[in-house]
Amino acid sequence: MRIAIADDETDVVNFLKAIVEEQGHVAAAFNDGAALSQALVRETFDLVIMDWTMPKKDGLATLHWMQESLQERPPVIMMTNRTAKKDISDALNAGADDYITKPEDRTVIAARINALLRRNAGAGAFDTKVVYGKYEFNRIDQTVTVEGDTVSLTAKEFELADLFFRNRDRTLSRNYIMETIWRTTAALATRTLDMHISRVRAKLDLRPENGFRIFTVFGYGYRLETIEVR
Template structure:
């Protein structure tokens, strides 16, 4: 799975901005291992200068930086660049409010430091996969132990069929397609229920809980559901390395 990114996507240019040199080096290494090219910056100001004259496929931003902080940089990118690259916000701030603030401000994903290298790699690839996705529709897809048949709307796990309702299947499918990407509650409700208003808030929680139990989405099985409180959910792939 480690080389999945370059195999699928070819190489991409990733900008990394953090005031800790250890962190930028660590991230650059991960990016390069995935077959991409990394450019590192030690503060927001330098990053924005580079963004004016250079094109990147992804920006990994530290929130708390000298010069220009993460949120200000995202705002600047939205206002200045005609085609702003996706952003992964990376920070030591862990409060629920901070995470939803960052995602609502326009960040495409959010990683809490310190995070495992494999997780970071998966998240980077998830973002890059989306931005270059050809949107090809496969009737059958395999994700680790799980095989999804989109015609029959069934999921088999280790060859055994798991009984899911139509909504549960759609939800599972949505998560697998967007694995390692954080999906907002609104996005999920719009996609599955085509609404955001009339749905009781608990309905979504309970559907996700059922999918999680029925498919036994645990790290032992290579996946986990991660709840971003106040924002949404993410299906993470677990590298049992």
């Protein structure tokens, strides 16, 4: 999972980044609400953790902007030292999915992060075996069968296909895919991504007749779209 952290205190950012990475996720850090907002337009995130009091655009203003401007809004944890009941209700009413008061124990923060990620994951996202139409994924063996026939995929091709099906009908930025699968945004990975998507599309025969298609979102990334088969 890819998580955005926005706070103008370096110590807090480093603290949260360590927690996120210990849980096996990828962290991206921002020190003000404006920088976070710019990133949310260009990039895909599974979760946002942000402070209320930030320069340029505070947390509450950022929440309102996300509600008004983003078609696909990630869940948000507001983590702040503001403890008034009105502040908590204002943040939740503005779109925050959870509210953590500073300071908080790292184990509690990790648990809240993972609980929110599970709650917002698609159906079957964490099952060991899951069926999407005619495609059956076995995440233990890392295999995909199509109507009973096993498709030969490399480990990275399986991870990529699984990522798309976990996030079907959701647009994923190129950087999100590269950081999630290859843990890098280097130019080499960009070429590798295009090659792997082409192979996954061909090997799984992802076309409307089979219920799914991968298409390019120009200037952003890719999307696996569910197609109703008549």
